[in-house]
Each structure stands twice: as structure tokens, then as C-alpha cells.
Amino acid sequence: MDRRETIKTLVIGGVASGFMLHGCVPVEEKKEEATPQPADNGKGYGRTPEEAARDAELNGKTFFTEHEMATIAVLADIIIPADDTSGSATEAGVPEFIEFIVKDIPEHQVPLRGGLMWLDRESGQRYNKQIVSCSAEERENIVKDIAYPEEVIPELKQGAVFFSRIRNLVATGFYTSQIGIKDLGYVGNTPNVWDGVPQDVLDKHGMAYDEKMLQNSIKPEDRGEIMDWENYNV
Amino acid sequence: MSFQIKEQTKTYDICIVGSGAGGGMAAHVLSEAGFKIALMEAGPHFDPANAEQRTQLRWPWESPRRGAGTVRPFGDFDMAYGGWEIDGEPYTKEQGTEFDWFRSRMLGGRTNHWGRISLRFGPLDFKRKDFDGKGDNWPIGYDDVKPYYDKVDKMIGVFGTRENIPNEPDGYFLPPPKPRLHELYIKKGAQKVGVPMIPSRLSILTKRINNKRGACFFCNQCSRSCSVYGDFSSSSVLVNPAMETGNVDLYVNAMVREVLTNDEGRATGVSYVNKEDLQEYTLKAKVVIMAASACSSARILLNSKSAAHPNGLANSSDLVGKYLHDSTGASRMGLIPSLLDRKRYNEDGVGGMHLYTPWWLNDSKNLGFTRGYHIEYWGGMGMPAYGFGFGMEKMNGQVPGKDGKMKKAGGYGLDFKNDLRRFYGATFGMAGRGESIPRKDNFCEIDQNVVDKYGIPVLKFHYKWSDEERKQAQHMHDTFEEVIHSMGGIALGDRPGAETDYGLENPGRIIHEVGTTRMGDDPKTSVVNRYNQAHDVPNLFVVDGGPFVSQADKNPTWTILALAWRASDYLKEEMKRMNI
Numbered sequence: 166m167d168r169r170e171t172i173k174t175l176v177i178g179g180v181a182s183g184f185m186l187h188g189c190v191p192v193e194e195k196k197e198e199a200t201p202q203p204a205d206n207g208k209g210y211g212r213t214p215e216e217a218a219r220d221a222e223l224n225g226k227t228f229f230t231e232h233e234m235a236t237i238a239v240l241a242d243i244i245i246p247a248d249d250t251s252g253s254a255t256e257a258g259v260p261e262f263i264e265f266i267v268k269d270i271p272e273h274q275v276p277l278r279g280g281l282m283w284l285d286r287e288s289g290q291r292y293n294k295q296i297v298s299c300s301a302e303e304r305e306n307i308v309k310d311i312a313y314p315e316e317v318i319p320e321l322k323q324g325a326v327f328f329s330r331i332r333n334l335v336a337t338g339f340y341t342s343q344i345g346i347k348d349l350g351y352v353g354n355t356p357n358v359w360d361g362v363p364q365d366v367l368d369k370h371g372m373a374y375d376e377k378m379l380q381n382s383i384k385p386e387d388r389g390e391i392m393d394w395e396n397y398n399v
Numbered sequence: 400m401s402f403q404i405k406e407q408t409k410t411y412d413i414c415i416v417g418s419g420a421g422g423g424m425a426a427h428v429l430s431e432a433g434f435k436i437a438l439m440e441a442g443p444h445f446d447p448a449n450a451e452q453r454t455q456l457r458w459p460w461e462s463p464r465r466g467a468g469t470v471r472p473f474g475d476f477d478m479a480y481g482g483w484e485i486d487g488e489p490y491t492k493e494q495g496t497e498f499d500w501f502r503s504r505m506l507g508g509r510t511n512h513w514g515r516i517s518l519r520f521g522p523l524d525f526k527r528k529d530f531d532g533k534g535d536n537w538p539i540g541y542d543d544v545k546p547y548y549d550k551v552d553k554m555i556g557v558f559g560t561r562e563n564i565p566n567e568p569d570g571y572f573l574p575p576p577k578p579r580l581h582e583l584y585i586k587k588g589a590q591k592v593g594v595p596m597i598p599s600r601l602s603i604l605t606k607r608i609n610n611k612r613g614a615c616f617f618c619n620q621c622s623r624s625c626s627v628y629g630d631f632s633s634s635s636v637l638v639n640p641a642m643e644t645g646n647v648d649l650y651v652n653a654m655v656r657e658v659l660t661n662d663e664g665r666a667t668g669v670s671y672v673n674k675e676d677l678q679e680y681t682l683k684a685k686v687v688i689m690a691a692s693a694c695s696s697a698r699i700l701l702n703s704k705s706a707a708h709p710n711g712l713a714n715s716s717d718l719v720g721k722y723l724h725d726s727t728g729a730s731r732m733g734l735i736p737s738l739l740d741r742k743r744y745n746e747d748g749v750g751g752m753h754l755y756t757p758w759w760l761n762d763s764k765n766l767g768f769t770r771g772y773h774i775e776y777w778g779g780m781g782m783p784a785y786g787f788g789f790g791m792e793k794m795n796g797q798v799p800g801k802d803g804k805m806k807k808a809g810g811y812g813l814d815f816k817n818d819l820r821r822f823y824g825a826t827f828g829m830a831g832r833g834e835s836i837p838r839k840d841n842f843c844e845i846d847q848n849v850v851d852k853y854g855i856p857v858l859k860f861h862y863k864w865s866d867e868e869r870k871q872a873q874h875m876h877d878t879f880e881e882v883i884h885s886m887g888g889i890a891l892g893d894r895p896g897a898e899t900d901y902g903l904e905n906p907g908r909i910i911h912e913v914g915t916t917r918m919g920d921d922p923k924t925s926v927v928n929r930y931n932q933a934h935d936v937p938n939l940f941v942v943d944g945g946p947f948v949s950q951a952d953k954n955p956t957w958t959i960l961a962l963a964w965r966a967s968d969y970l971k972e973e974m975k976r977m978n979i
Contacts (some may be wrong), residue, residue, distance in 0.1 A: 174502060174924055176527065178455050183886060197581055210457050210461040210475070211451070211452050211453050211454035211457065211476070211933070212475075213443070216470050219470065220463060223463075224463070243812065244811045245815070245816050246812055246816070248813055248816065261866060262463075262465065265463045265464065266464055266465075266467065266785075269463070269464045269467065269469050270464075270467065270469055284884075287948055297917065303686075309811075309937065310605055311791075312809050312810055312811045313807040313809040313810065314792050314808065314809050315789065315792075315796065315805060315807065315808050315809070325809075328809075328811075329792055329809070332791070332792075332809075332811065332815070333788065333789040333790070333791075336787065336788025336789070336791065336815075336819055337465060337783075337786060337787050337788050337789060339787055339788075340467070340783045340787045340788055340819060341459035341460060341465040341466070341783050341784060341787060342459075342460050343460055344456070345783070346458070346460075346782075346783060348458070348820070349783065349819075349820060349823055350743035350820075350823075351743070351780060351781075351782055351823075352743060352744065352745045353618070353619065353745045353746070353747035353780070353781075353782055354456060354458065354618060354620075354747070354782050355456070355618070355745070356616040356617075356618065357616060357617040357745050357747060358616070359577070359617040359618065359746070359747070359748045359749070360577065361576075361577030362577070362578075362579065362580045362744075362746070363576075363742075364584070365436060365742075366580065366741075366742050366744065367580075369742070370583075370584075370737060372583045372584075372587075373581065374577060374578075376848060377560075378577060378578065379405055379577075380600075381560045381573035381574060381575060381598065382574055382575055382576060382577045382598075383558070383573070383575065383576055383577075383605040383606060383803060384574070386614075387574070387606055388606055388607070388614040389604065389607060389614060390607065391606075391608060391609065391610065392561075392573055392605045392606050392607065392608050394553060394571055395573060398568050399549065399561065399570060
């Protein structure tokens with residue numbers, strides 16, 4: 166089947182196209198042509214050859230030392246620990262994401278490497294050991310002094326700047342992971358039929374669609390129909 | 400190996416340079432009319448339905464950088480091969496001036512990722528000089544283009560509502576989607592301060608228009624290009640059907656160097672570099688249509704020097720590259736406290752805003768600037784990507800926590816995790832997109848010292864904003880704050896002041912650059928005539944944004960499409976009459 170045929174089978178319109186995208190295709194069609202399938206990771210994520218080569222090159226390099234990675238892991242789980250709803254940052258692969266992103270966006274490298282050194286020096290001065298060897302209480306004593314940038318004392322300012330950066334990266338790493346998206350309750354990125362804000366939500370917010378909006382807007386059952394301009398006047 | 404230019408043996412009726420909105424439309428109309436066409440594209444083939452290229456419905460974790468904009472400026476999943484900088488294809492800027500040039504090297508060009516905002520120019524937009532004495536009028540008016548807007552609406556599809564607003568002409572609209580929750584909040588606030596919000600007008604199929612393209616399934620990812628062709632991309636909507644006529648030969652990875660001419664000065668074809676074998680080729684055609692984008696077309700024309708055209712092709716006016724202008728842009732973010740801890744549901748919707756604000760002050764004379772802007776909006780419970788959760792320390796100290804008490808900005812641990820959940824979907828943004836006044840001294844020219852990796856001389860940009868645009872940006876920020884306060888929101892970040900031009904984006908940043916081959920009736924003050932035909936070279940047309948005399952505050956694509964169709968109809972007739 167050539168691509169044009171594939172497209173024809175895909176564009177059956179309406180809600181049905183959604184089912185197609187989930188891979189619910191007639192049996193006589195070859196599986197690889199039931200495009201697109203969200204779960205199909207075998208083909209990468211739509212890279213050009215140059216982009217794929219760049220990913221491979223970055224993946225072949227190592228930036229952080231073992232000690233640095235261990236420290237990042239400690240910080241990541243302080244920033245996003247596990248709770249009843251979801252796992253922790255390390256369970257979501259956040260340190261591995263941070264290792265990749267500093268190779269991808271090199272301006273993170275010096276601030277993070279230097280920030281980790283800053284932190285070990287701070288814990289060394291306070292407790293005579295590196296962060297990874299500190300107790301939970303000792304780690305928290307340091308973190309709480311640099312986690313609130315508006316209140317940080319001048320001597321620890323650089324620590325707070327570093328902490329904001331790694332907090333950003335941990336938050337992003339966690340909430341763009343499979344665990345994080347589930348935790349967040351994001352339920353999109355899937356074929357859908359949008360018919361407006363659910364009524365209970367509208368009610369809760371004291372909002373309503375006015376007559377004009379209701380009249381003009383697309384009705385889900387009409388989506389598969391081909392538009393007829395017969396009685397349409399501009 | 401000796402240097403040899405390879406010649407394509409076939410002579411085409413028409414060679415079209417560029418496969419974006421203008422080139423795609425010309426290819427579609429003219430191939431249907433039976434002309435033999437060579438369609439030149441500087442990038443690779445692209446089809447959003449090709450699983451190898453598809454990014455639609457991918458998850459952030461499929462990208463090791465979680466969709467960050469390191470490789471593609473608008474993120475890993477954005478469907479633009481290219482960006483502000485392209486390896487080996489530099490451009491330069493005059494010191495003290497700014498211009499950022501976005502290029503997509505792929506079939507369909509930038510239409511694969513654009514915002515699908517499809518606004519017609521209104522009657523005023525073609526004749527602004529009549530009202531403010533600035534810039535120039537177009538030689539044509541709304542009534543000349545209206546029939547083509549109508550045809551484009553029906554052929555390509557655009558949703559919207561008939562509103563009967565004088566300078567925002569209605570069209571053949573598909574039904575729009577219902578507004579999202581944050582859009583209802585913004586509308587309520589905007590209304591109170593006299594800022595209108597109406598359903599947006601996007602070329603997305605909320606309903607089918609033919610049996611070749613699927614209806615939108617509301618994934619909010621038009622920027623990734625739609626695999627069921629539920630939105631407009633030139634590649635899938637125009638080039639594909641053009642190819643089906645059997646009249647089009649598509650040359651991909653073909654970087655056009657210049658338009659070739661004969662002794663009489665008529666165009667005879669093009670020369671191009673094949674990026675795959677890095678050899679130089681020539682291709683013969685009876686007519687050449689430039690559609691490479693405003694700046695790329697200007698570059699090719701300026702590089703096409705000959706005895707008959709010593710100043711570059713179609714450039715006896717010396718205006719090729721001049722009057723370059725982009726939309727203005729400024730933006731602000733806000734927080735809607737009522738949306739904290741909101742209930743989750745799928746509110747992806749279409750790929751873009753469901754409501755927007757058209758320019759509402761055409762009758763105001765004392766604003767300090769004379770051209771308008773529209774406002775675009777974003778917000779809601781979108782799919783997280785790189786950047787999600789950044790800057791919580793700038794937000795969570797601004798509103799009381801669940802316990803009603805203010806808390807220290809920043810944090811860590813379960814409290815921080817809960818804040819990320821709490822603030823999700825509660826932020827939104829507003830962006831003004833305004834009309835700038837085209838000026839001759841904003842331009843691009845050939846840099847005498849620099850070539851790209853194909854040996855082709857590159858563009859040098861000279862562009863400065865004037866007070867007209869700065870004051871407009873200042874007004875945008877006044878409006879943003881008024882609306883945000885009126886809706887009970889909190890403006891985030893700092894309001895930019897005079898020292899940063901009121902947050903006015905660099906020229907080029909809105910990617911609406913037009914004007915470099917402007918149209919007019921007088922060959923001394925314009926490059927092409929009212930049918931996009933070069934004054935100097937009858938068998939040369941330009942159908943991208945180059946011929947725009949001014950760009951309104953409207954996104955240019957719909958007008959590019961309408962004018963390209965109109966020019967193609969004219970060309971058809973002229974060829975029939977043997978005038979070309």
C-alpha cells in the first residue's frame with residue numbers, strides 16, 4: 166500500500182480517526198502503516214539524520230563524575246520526594262535527564278558543577294563532610310538556607326542561585342517523565358473530541374457559554390460531515 | 400574533476416522556487432491547469448504522516464532533552480527543520496541594527512509549524528496611507544482580493560465566526576471550538592475594559608471540507624504538523640494534490656542560486672546546488688515564480704546579476720530587499736488565582752487559542768502611534784515540556800497557600816511538589832502582534848564579503864524600529880495589565896520599560912517578514928505589478944510575502960495564499976493569450 170492509500174484510510178474523519186490513531190485498523194492492513202501510533206518508539210521521535218547523530222554523540226559522552234551524579238540524586242529527591250501519589254525524582258530518572266541536558270545545553274555546566282562544589286564546601290565547613298555523607302537533617306539544614314532566594318543571607322547567595330537552577334531542572338525532569346505526567350493529571354496528547362469545559366467545572370467557576378458561543382461552536386456529531394456552503398452567506 | 404554545470408534536459412513551462420504557502424498555491428493552481436512544473440525546495444521531502452518524521456502525539460520523555468529548543472528553536476517536536484541559525488548558511492547584520500531570520504528547509508517550509516492564524520486583511524489594511532499619511536497604499540484593495548480569500552477559505556478551511564467588524568472581514572468559516580476556561584476568564588476581564596475577544600480564525604478543520612483530509616482531533620499540536628492533514632500545511636494540502644496531477648517534478652534539497660536570463664533579459668530558468676551531490680545544475684523554464692520567502696527571494700534576485708540586469712534581477716527600481724518589515728511583538732504572562740488547584744480534564748483543544756482580540760481602536764486618533772495590533776492568548780493545562788516548573792520561586796510567594804497564609808517564595812520537598820501541582824494550568828500569556836510601518840531604510844542586501852557553504856553570497860540586514868513601534872509596544876503592555884487586573888489575575892515578571900523598547904521583540908522574531916519586492920503600479924517605486932509580476936521581467940513572478948506593501952496586524956499567510964492564487968490565475972490567462 167502506498168502512502169497515499171495510507172492517508173486515505175487515515176482521513177476517515179470524525180472520532181473514528183482517533184481510533185485509527187490508537188492502532189485500531191482493519192486487519193488486512195499492514196501494521197507498520199497504521200500511522201501514527203503514539204507508542205511506536207522504534208522509529209525514534211521524528212529526528213532528521215543530523216539530529217539523530219547529535220543525540221547519539223551526546224549520549225556517548227559523560228559529563229558528571231560519579232560523585233557529582235550521587236550528589237545530584239540526593240538533591241533531586243530532596244526537591245521532589247516520593248509521596249502517596251507518585252515516586253521520587255530519582256525514580257523518574259531525573260539525574261539521568263540532568264546528565265543529558267547539561268551536554269545538550271552547555272551553559273548549565275559551570276553553574277551546576279560549580280554549585281555542587283559550593284555545596285560540598287558548605288557542608289564541609291558545617292559538618293566536615295560532603296553532602297552525600299551528611300545525615301538527612303544536616304542536608305536539610307543547608308538546603309533550607311538556600312531554597313528561598315528572597316530571604317537568603319548574602320553569604321549564601323550563590324548557593325541560592327544554584328539551588329534555583331537545579332530545582333528548575335528537577336521539576337522539569339520529573340514532570341516531563343512518565344511518572345510526572347501521571348502525577349500531574351495531564352490527560353491529553355491523545356485523540357479527543359473537545360466539546361468545551363465540563364459543566365461542573367463551569368459551574369464551580371461561575372462561568373457559562375453564552376447563547377452565541379453555543380450556537381456557533383462545532384457540535385461533535387458534525388465533525389465527520391463535509392462542510393456544505395450552500396446556504397452560507399458572507 | 401573538472402567543474403561542470405549539469406543541465407536538466409527537460410524544459411518546463413514553469414519553475415517555482417519554494418514550496419511554502421505561495422509556492423504551494425502556485426503549484427496547485429498551475430498544475431491543475433496542465434502546466435509542466437518544476438517545484439524547487441531547498442530542504443528535504445516532508446510528510447507529517449511519515450512515521451519517521453512524525454512528532455505529533457509524541458511524549459516529552461521520548462526526547463532526551465524533553466522537547467527543549469536546543470536543536471529546533473521552538474522545541475524538539477516543532478515541525479521546522481531550520482531555525483534562526485542554520486549550520487553553514489549564515490547571514491549578517493549591520494552594526495547597531497537587528498534582524499533575526501527564521502528559515503525552514505523542508506517541503507512546505509514554515510507552513511508546517513505556523514500558528515494557523517488565518518486573518519484576512521481588511522479594506523483599511525490596503526489603504527493605510529489614506530488614513531495616517533504614512534507608508535504607502537497597496538495598488539489593489541480588499542475587493543480585488545476578496546474573491547480569492549473566499550476561494551482559499553473554501554479550499555483550505557478556516558474556522559471562525561461572522562462578526563461584521565469593519566476591518567476584520569468575515570469569511571467562509573467552519574464552526575469554531577468552544578473557549579477554554581482560562582479564555583473565558585480573560586474574556587470576562589477584557590470585556591470590562593473594552594477589549595473585545597472573539598473566536599479565533601485558524602486554518603484547522605473542526606469539520607471536514609473534503610474526503611482527503613481528516614477532521615481535527617484536538618491534540619493541540621498544529622505546530623507539529625498534522626498526520627491526518629487536519630490543519631493547513633502547504634506540503635500536505637497544496638503540494639500533495641499538485642503532485643497527484645502528474646504535472647509536477649519536485650526537486651528537493653535543491654538550493655537555488657540564481658535566476659538565469661537571456662540577452663533580452665527574460666528569465667530562462669534557474670541554477671541550483673543539489674545539496675546531496677554538491678554539484679551545480681541548471682534547469683530551463685518559460686516562467687519563473689519566486690516563492691522562497693520574502694528575504695530568500697530577494698537574495699536570489701539580487702544574486703542574479705547579468706549584463707541585462709547589472710543591479711540584480713527585477714531591480715531597476717533598486718527596491719529589491721528594501722521596505723523589509725516584520726510584525727511587532729510584545730508579551731506578558733499572568734496568573735489566575737481562581738485556577739489554582741483546578742480540576743483536571745483534557746483541554747488540549749485545537750493547536751492554538753480558541754479566542755483572540757482583533758484590533759479595536761481604528762477610530763482612536765491620539766494613541767501616539769497609528770497602526771494597530773491584535774492579541775493572541777495561551778494558557779491552560781498543556782502537555783509539560785522542558786521549562787515546565789521553572790521559576791516557581793517567582794510565583795508561589797505571590798498568593799496565599801492552601802492554608803490561606805502567604806509563604807516564602809521557592810522551597811523544596813513535598814510542599815514544592817504540591818505547588819507544582821497547584822499552579823498547573825493557572826498561568827496564561829498574552830502577546831500583541833502589531834503592524835509596523837514599512838520604511839525604505841529597513842532592508843536586506845547582499846553582503847559583499849560573505850558566502851554560505853554553497854558559495855552563494857548571503858544577506859546582510861539593516862533594520863531598526865521607530866518610535867511608532869515602540870509606542871505600540873508600550874500600549875500593548877498597558878492593555879495587558881489592564882486586562883490582567885480586570886480579570887482578577889496577577890501579572891508575572893516585570894513590566895519592560897523604555898530602556899528595553901517596552902519589550903518589543905527584535906525585528907524578524909515574529910516571522911512575518913514581508914515587503915522586499917513590493918507591488919505597485921509605478922516601476923520606479925515598486926518591484927512587481929499588482930499581479931505579482933516583475934515590472935522588469937514579464938516572465939518572472941514573486942508570490943511569497945515579498946510583494947506586500949504593508950502587512951497589517953494580520954498574519955501574512957492567508958494573504959500570501961490569496962495573492963498567489965490571484966497571480967496564478969493572471970499568469971494562466973497571460974500564457975493563454977501568449978503574452979508571456
